[in-house]
Amino acid sequence: MSYDIRLVKLISGDMIVGKFNEADNKIEDPATIQAMPTQQGTQMVLLPFGYPFDQEMHGEISMDHILFEYKTCPEELKTKYIEAATNISMSSGGLDLSGGGAGGAGGGGLNLV
Numbered sequence: 013m014s015y016d017i018r019l020v021k022l023i024s025g026d027m028i029v030g031k032f033n034e035a036d037n038k039i040e041d042p043a044t045i046q047a048m049p050t051q052q053g054t055q056m057v058l059l060p061f062g063y064p065f066d067q068e069m070h071g072e073i074s075m076d077h078i079l080f081e082y083k084t085c086p087e088e089l090k091t092k093y094i095e096a097a098t099n100i101s102m103s104s105g106g107l108d109l110s111g112g113g114a115g116g117a118g119g120g121g122l123n124l125v
Contacts, residue, residue, distance in 0.1 A: 018039060020080065038072040039075070043069050058089075
C-alpha cells in the first residue's frame with residue numbers, strides 16, 4: 013500500500029509528518045518531530061503527536077492548521093514514519109541511518125530514533 017506522506021509545520025510551530033488524505037484534506041496519523049541534543053550532536057526523534065498521553069499514532073489534523081508544507085519529505089523520514097505507524101520494519105536499501113556515515117564531520121544527516 014502506498015501512502016502520500018507529507019512533512020508540514022503547524023501554525024503552532026510543531027513540525028509533523030503524516031499520511032495525507034486528499035478526500036478529507038487532512039493529515040492522518042500525525043507524528044511530531046523533535047530535536048534532542050546528544051553528546052554526538054542533535055538527533056531527530058519521531059513521536060506520536062499526542063505524546064505523552066497517546067502512545068500510538070492516530071487522529072487527524074485539518075490542512076487549515078498548516079502554516080507551511082515542505083516541498084519534499086526525506087526518504088529516511090518517510091521510512092521511519094511508516095515503520096513507526098505500522099510496526100513493520102522496512103528495508104532501508106543499504107542506507108546508513110545512524111548518522112555516522114561518510115557525510116563529513118558536521119553530523120547534519122537525519123538520525124531518527
